[in-house]
Amino acid sequence: MKLDTVREEKAIENLTSRLTDAFADIHTPEDIETAIRTARESFAGDPVRDYVPILIERIVRAELAPKPEPAEQATTAERQARWTRPAVTLEPGDDATAAPDGSAADQASAGAGGGGTAGTGLGEFRRRFPIALPAAVAGVLVLATIATVLVVRNGGDAAAKSPANSGLTTVGGVIGSEKRAFFEDPDVKAVLAKHGFAVNVDTAGSREIATSVDLSKYDFAFPSSSTAAERILQPTSGRPAVGGKKFAVFSSPMAIATYQPIVDLLSATGIARQVNGVWYFNVRKYVDLAKANWRWTNIHGNTTYPVNKRILITTTDPRTSNSAAMFLSIVSYVANHNTVVQSEADEQKVLPLVAPLFVNQGYTDNSSEGPFDDYLSLGMGKSPMVNIYEAQFVEAAVERKLKPGMVLMYPSPTVQSKHTLVSFDANGEKLGQLLATDPELQRLAARHGFRTADESQFASVVKQHDVPVAQEVIDVADTPTYDTLERLLDAVSKSYR
Known part of the structure; x- marks a missing residue:
């Protein structure tokens, strides 16, 4: 399956979950899935896929939203408001297909910071015409919408965002x-x-x-x-x-976002331990288990997470993301017998151990926002352990986004980002x-x-906010030099092929 297809499938999966939660009181899951499938089919064959999940969400939300009782009369302003919306405006670097929390879609629905270009886009055409719009017409509309986006992105960023006067x-x-x-x-x-x-x-x-x-x-x-x-x-x-x-x-030190049942399971194996109310994760034992291709079902007496998946920490893509590069620094240090990788010989020694920790995950997000949003919304079934910045967990606690049973754990050793x-x-x-x-x-x-x-x-x-963090992060590994880390990252990147 091509990468773009994988990203789109993941976005649609997350979209289905969000809309099922949002409309649970008025629509069945089957109705919601049917609406998404029908909307998606109208884009079959379109070569540009980046914005398709956003457009599908706009279409389906319009279809599923409760319809107000028709008013006797509508003012001119009300009629204009009914048919006007901000243009889809995405920022460079935003990933429309991999926004599991719906942030890109919300931005598309609400406009970006008041900037953007006024206009009527595909979402409004969908309100006026049946959802099964012919694919050829839908393709033209998609390309026109994306052209507008590109104009905003490449030509009008500063003007659109600059505070007027x-x-x-x-x-x-x-x-x-x-x-x-x-x-x-x-x-x-x-x-x-x-x-x-x-x-x-x-x-x-x-x-x-x-x-x-x-x-x-x-x-x-x-x-x-x-x-x-x-x-x-x-x-x-x-x-x-x-x-x-x-x-x-x-x-912010690197950390692991996990769940209490996983911590209890890892504690029984000696991989996790608690000190003064703070959980720590033994990276040495993790590397050894991964080398032996251990799966969760290999843990004796595992009844809390009996899943036949490799024991892996979910990271971002090391080819694009710093958080994955920091995790590579940690595991390479441990694989090199608690010594910073410095030479070509060190690199060749650790690569067979550390590269599978990334490649065996399959698809990974481009930035740290994606996997942590999945952690907050999808539960431990998808990713029981997620490599994050400590700051992400603390911020989520401040914003009351954490659910009972969510646990912060520190790799031992970790690195300071x-x-x-x-x-x-x-x-x-x-x-x-x-x-x-x-x-x-x-x-x-x-x-x-x-x-x-x-x-x-x-x-x-x-x-x-009662967040159980390490007041002082003591067990900290040094990162490799810039040149060494780049060579390690390039070698891991080649392992994907």
Whole structure:
């Protein structure tokens, strides 16, 4: 199955789950699945697939939504509102097919930050015509909608997002997806505005930012590690070096999001242990079990998760994402007998052990947002253990998104991911300095789960929301050098083929 097909199937699976929950009171699961299948069939044969799940969701929601009783009369404004909607506007780096929480679809439904282009798109045509619109007509509409999206993405980003008559300096950047909520926080925007800035961000995997994203249109890049930041500042094939400064804004250790039944099961095998209320995961034993191709059914007395799947931690795609690169740093360190991989001989020794930990997962998301959203919404059946940034779990606790039985566990050893901003011009530099030093912004960063220079801020947040975190992360491995990690990542990438 092609990658694009896999991504679309995953998006449709998540869409089905969301709509089943949303319309459970008024429609049967069979009716919802039929509506999705019918809408999808109208796009059969269309070559451009990226936005199909978004468009399907718009169509099906319109079909399933309760219909209001017809009014005797409708005002002109009401009629206009009934047939007008914001244009579909996606940001570069957003993945329409892999948005398990519906964020891309919601953005398509509501418009992006007030920007975008007014117009009538496929969703409105679907309201006026039967759902089984002929495929040829649907294809034309899809291409027209996507053309509008591309115009907005490639030609009008700054103008669309710039606050009209605000007097603020608009600064644009590309960031790792785990920081999206921070920059979208109204309180963060207010503090930035107080300092004269309006910040617009696009998201991408940190390794994508470092290797393939066109950085020429941005004032700054904000990947999730100092290694990725270092890569940005170096010339690569097809892209010259960029001048700039680095700002270590905040940090987050790598962690594992799991569930109490899984922790109890792993505890019985000695892989997991609890110290002072905090759970730790023995990476050495994990690598050994994976090498022996252990499955969950191999664990003696396993009645809580008797699934014939390999014991694997779900990661993102190491070819694009920093969180996967950080996990590679951890397992390569352990596979190299608790020594940082430094030489070609070390690389050749550890690759047969660590590459299967990624390849055997099958499809993986491009950024850390996807698998964690699945963790929050789909339960342990899909992914019993997910590699995350600690900040994601803490932020979810603050926002009351965690369900009973969700557990944070730390790899032993782990690595500290240092979220590092790279400025490309004077505005980017001013922003980096501000984010790294302003007490209000640092306090808000702690509220989003990040550890800052002032340790008391993070401690206050986790105490207030009763999140069982490691107050001090002691068992920390060093990451390989930039060149070594790149060679390891390239070798793992080749293993996929």
